[in-house]
Amino acid sequence: MPKIVDHATRREEIAEALWRVVRRDGIRAASVRTIAAEAGWSAGAVRYYFPDQDGLLGFAMDLVSRRVTERIDAIVAKGSVPGTVLRYLDEVLPLDEERRAEFDVWLAFMAQAQAESGAGTLHAHTDTVHNELRALCATLIRALADAGLLKDGLDVRRETERLHALLDGLSLHAAIQPERTTPTRVRQLMRHHIESLLA
Amino acid sequence: MPKIVDHATRREEIAEALWRVVRRDGIRAASVRTIAAEAGWSAGAVRYYFPDQDGLLGFAMDLVSRRVTERIDAIVAKGSVPGTVLRYLDEVLPLDEERRAEFDVWLAFMAQAQAESGAGTLHAHTDTVHNELRALCATLIRALADAGLLKDGLDVRRETERLHALLDGLSLHAAIQPERTTPTRVRQLMRHHIESLLA
DNA sequence: GCTAGACTAACACAGCTGTGCTAAAAAGGA
């Protein structure tokens, strides 16, 4: 009988308003009221969906990680193995406006999570995404190995970690100095790195 | 005639209190009053040295970058070229408690600076450090090249950026998952990477 | 049209925020 709105959708909508605030003014400005204003609702409305602020932060952070996961899952492997590998990497790098925004927000969350060291719920989200990305890197390196393309003498685990570090480093650079670290340049560097692993 | 205290020292002392607050509770908790309490003074005392909060943030961020620069400048090149290269890298990676703290703070500042996009004074500091680190990487790669140790066909600029990205990525990993990304492991990965560049 | 239930807005409250201002304490040369 009551008006029915999709709870999940509304929560995502609010979380995205939080993203915009965080991206524009930093996490320090992410108060319930500013977020409500950004979303175009009253503060009470926001608090109806999120009883407290920590819940909102946690949900918004979780949403980032879900978006990343969805994007990865959406990729279909076809064509050459190295080509597919690069396509995956391309998809998790912040090379367009949407993903750069996502990464900025992620960076802010990560810094905040780092403070609530250990116990905080935000820290758990950081770990999740971090582990997912490493798992992706592991899959990619393993795919190259299984296809027999990997150069002799390369250790799969080591190359996984190197790729993962390179990925995060390039992401950071693409985010903080986009005019220098252009998408083209990033793709070039990634391709170069992958090629350096091939026999 | 008046009591004389070294202005610069006091400012650094306060900035370090800010670091501790930021590291413990995140940048959101970095108010004038909490910082004063952390430093063991009244809020008025802090405001004597820093008229406004933005000045404090800027100074504290600048202090991080100066510390990093000092550390780099303190290294003397001796021994083999690859050995020296690794020593430099070792010095800028957050592999002990002090430097991990520094990096945590830096991460928080970077995220905040990313918000004040473009115009902010914090953003300028980010750029400075970022450029200094790239310059360091450039110097190291060039040193290897000049010593004739670099593998044929490697592009100096490209390897500079790859090393820089790897450096920042590993720093991040060492900071957010120190139990997995141990100092030993990081050094191993770095050595492996440098060796992969050698003829 | 009515009404149960989902949703919204608004206010209250105590506490914290940055910043301006003022009074006093400290300190060392005269």
Place this chain on the structure above:
DNA sequence: TCCTTTTTAGCACAGCTGTGTTAGTCTAGC
């Protein structure tokens, strides 16, 4: 001892903060 300058602590103010509470508005099936 006094006096000038630096340094400190404290208060005041308006505005924002998270959260509780409460009264109200809307909607959809009857």
